[in-house]
Amino acid sequence: MVKAAGGDTRVHAWRPAAAGITEVLHARFTDHAYPVHTHDTWDLMLLDDGVVDFALDRRRHDATDAGRVVLLPPGVPHDGRTVGPLGFRKRVIYLSTAVLPERLAGPAVDGPILGDALLHHRVHELYVALRHDGDALEAESRLAFVRERLLVHLDAHRVREPGREGDRLAARLRELLDARLDEGLTLQEATALLHAHPTHLIRSFSRAYGLPPHTYLTGRRIDRARRLLLAGVRPVDVAAAVGFYDQAHLNRHFTRHLGVSPARYARGGRRR
Structure with a gap:
């Protein structure tokens, strides 16, 4: 500042x-x-x-x-x-x-x-995602929806809702995310591998599983982090092991999900 x-x-x-x-x-x-x-x-x-x-x-x-x-x-x-x-x-x-x-x-x-309330909300969400290192998939996903909305305003795009093929596309994306929990997956990589439009891919996944890809990926990483913490792995080592950018990145998402820090979660497991 x-x-x-x-x-x-x-x-x-x-x-x-x-x-x-x-x-x-x-x-x-x-x-x-x-x-x-x-x-x-x-x-x-x-x-x-x-x-x-x-x-x-x-x-x-x-x-x-x-x-x-x-x-x-x-x-x-x-x-x-x-x-x-x-x-x-x-x-x-x-x-x-x-x-x-x-x-x-x-x-x-x-x-x-x-004067577009939805666009305003999407730009705000993008700004929030850009404030944190390590949330590349979320930032790319939010940018894709901002871009889509801007193209509508500029008369260069019409939104297409996913059809039946979207379920197959969503399943393939989930397989990719599960296989790459540690190293992560960018939206650009996913769209290239699956030959899909970015917002169509995200909409298909969200409709099939009830949450966007970046939220799914974070949740799976938190699950893996919990198991490692209870097994005695230090929080600083857990962050790298499950694909978070650093310990602060792990702490932020872990606390938001579970209401306690990774260190406190691990201490509770050791006391028991």
Whole structure:
């Protein structure tokens, strides 16, 4: 987190491991004006509070609704400035043109402010997933659904619900996940191996088993971690053995699932 002089300005930025995302930015500005500039990425912004006024391709917009999503296309000049003494707070995910092709910039210029509650929720979930190392499958899955929703807005995609073939596809994906609990599986690998569209694959799995692939994978890893902990394996060694990024990654998911840390779970087993 960087706090700049002059007003209450706070900026936190990082580059996640997820393919297709070049940067994530969380910022608060009370008195700031961006000069006119362009990016070679798509800027996907959630306005959390306040008001930001911006111009895109020399047309001014006023993003006053914190429930809206702003999408700025690559290569198109834009600026941005605070409005009023309270400023604004925003989260921005920068998407490469591998996620959205640059040829779709026209519709985005015509309508950069999207009043879509489902899209807003999906972008928020993606942002949360990107805050943690080791959740690559979840981040890729959430990005796939964000991309799908954006393509609908840009008139370049229609959603197809899974048919009967989806059950066979889901079973094959579960076999892959079970076989690769330790090393994990990226969404890109899964779609290449199964010759399936990302969101169609995730929808098929969720419909067949009642939860998305990344949640299934985490649950299976937690089950294996429990057995190892009760067998006396140290939590730090368990994390690597079952495919978690590090011990903190194991602790976060284990505690969310069971309400106690791996160390406390193991101590309870030893006392008994």
